[in-house]
Structures are given as structure tokens and as C-alpha cells.
Amino acid sequence: MLVQKNVPLQGLNSFHIVARAQALAHITSEADVKSLLADPAWASEPKFVLGGGSNIVLTGDVKPLVLKVEVLGRQVVGETAKAVIVEAGAGEDWHAFVAWTLAQGLPGLENMALIPGTVGAAPVQNIGAYGVELQDRFESLDAIDLQTGETFTLNAGQCAFGYRDSVFKHSSSGKQDGGYSPIGLKDRALILRVRFALPKPWKPVLGYADIDKKMAEHCTDQPTAQQLFDWVCEVRHAKLPDPAVIGNAGSFFKNPTVTPEQCTDIIGRDPKVVYYPLPDGSFKLAAGWLIDACGWRGKSVGMAGVYEKQALVLVNRGSVDGPDGATGGEVMTLAKAIQTSVYERFGILLEPEPVVV
16 A cells, blocks of 8 residues: 655645645555555554545644545445435545436435535535535445444434534544534544435425526426536536635535524624524524624635635635645634624624634
8 A cells, every 4th residue: 555755735625725744545445444554554543534625724734644535436226215326435526426416317416516525525524505415315324444444334323414514523532512422433434435315206405595596587496406406506606716716615614503582682683684494493594694794705814815705715815736825824813703703793603614634
């Protein structure tokens, strides 16, 4: 198993922050992981799993052994009365996989089109967009234990999905929701393959203003899956910067959830606040609106800035391949300043989505 030393990571993270991995191994199969774990030089070394690099902020060089996941493969693996089961390797590009499912005549993932990153990272973050989360289409996944080398399979319940959350984001002894989580797989597991249950019969998931506008433009209230896919891509292209052109990690903060009382209080002070009712009676606030209301749109700290078209996105104002860009420190300084502003005005502490390394 070839392990490279002193590897540049600027091209392997979507923020295009300049950093290096002290050591990096390309993982194309389960056998690659087992080979590393059998090597005395690497078996006990700390490890960092890297997918598409679209949800991380590098604040310095990475000391643990970086495992760059490049497991490929896409196939239909089964069918039930209610769903078609499709499987993809963890290293597959997420958007390309979504496009592939539609090309096979298998809708269900179209609302999550154009989300950056890999298939293997999708369950870690429980990605979601326009009314659909990964957990809504998840069937199971295969992973390998980075300590024992054993492979195992998890279903949705075992993944403990939450809003932009899963068992893969928590350590086994880490504090979670006021208590200690008995099970956590952060830095312990590498996802190899993910399976999705695509619903039969399919029906569109609607209810978002951007999609409603597209339906009105096209004079339809029953769009096809391909239409939804195309519309989601158009909306995201209009609102979000392409990481290949402007370094970013997509939405930087989670949309906060508040009680009805908190929501009423905020509406009383700021009637234009954007919010969405949730099934449990609570409300989700649009983090981008909160940030915009605090005057951060277009502002910068060093070479890190708030995107002019969407305040929820922090960007690298330097070139994607040069040394003049934002540092991880500048990105996090900006993020903390935004958190302080929003907290002081609304009493809400925004939670970052990306993993800070």
C-alpha cells in the first residue's frame, strides 16, 4: 500500500485552503484499508477520512494519516414492493450519482441534485435539500472499522440520523444532547458503500418557494423527476458559488430550530424573518436571513468573505490554485464574528456545518 508524504491538500478541499497532509493513502477498496491496518508503520497511527473535501475547514496541516476515499461503482442491487435498491461506492461523486439514477429511470434523489461531495460523505452529514434528506432514501451502508479491520453494515436506525447529523459525527465517549452517547463512530469507521431505497411509486416532493416559482413558470403542478432535477440545479447555480471557481463549503451554518415562543418573540421584533413550521410544533429559522439581517452579506475578514448572493455561504476570495487565498483561521474568525452578531441580536447561537480540522 503506497502512502504518499507531504501531499498538498489545496485541490482536495472545496474551500481551496492551502494545507498539506503529512501522509496520504488513496483508498479504492476494502483491501486497501486492511493492507494499511496490517502495516506496523500505520496500524496504530491516527487517521482522517477524506471524501470530496466539500464540508471541511483546514486550519493547518493535517497530521493524522489521510485516507482519501476513492471507492467507485454504481449498480441496482435489489427491489421490493415499495422501492428499488441502488448502491454506490463511497468515492462516487454525489451529483453524478443522482444524475445516473435518473438516467436509469429511478427517481427519488432529484431534490438533492448538485450537493457537492461524495456518496460516502452523504450519510455522515445526512445531507438534504428542498424537503428531502438522505435519511428519507437511505437503506443501509457498509463500512470498515479502522481499529479492527472488520467490515460491518448499518441500517438507518443504527446511523442515528439527525438534522445534518449522524453517528459518524460523534465519538463513543462524546457528549451529545446533554448526555453521553454510548455509540459513536467518528474517526473510527470508513464508509465503503451506500445503498438507497428509491420509492415506488414515485411522486414529487414539493413545497418550497423556489420550486413553486418554477412550476408557475412552466405551468405545471406535477413536475417530472427530471424537471425537478433541472430546476434544483438552476436554483443552486443562481444562489451558490461553484467551488471550482470560488472556494467555499456550501451552507456554512445549520438552520436553527426554535420553540414557538422564541419564534413569536423574533417575529415580534423582526416581522420579515424567514421561518418554516416543523411537524413537532417547533420552527426552523433561515440562518442566511439572520446573517443578512446583521449586515454581513459581502463583508470580509482577511481573504474570507460572506457571499454576496447568499449570506449563508462563506467564501475564499483568493484564487482556487494560488497561495493568496483565505486561511482556515480567517474563515473561522469570520464565522465566530457572525455567530456573535446573530447571538447578540436574536439570542440564537448558529452552529457551523463543516468539520474544522
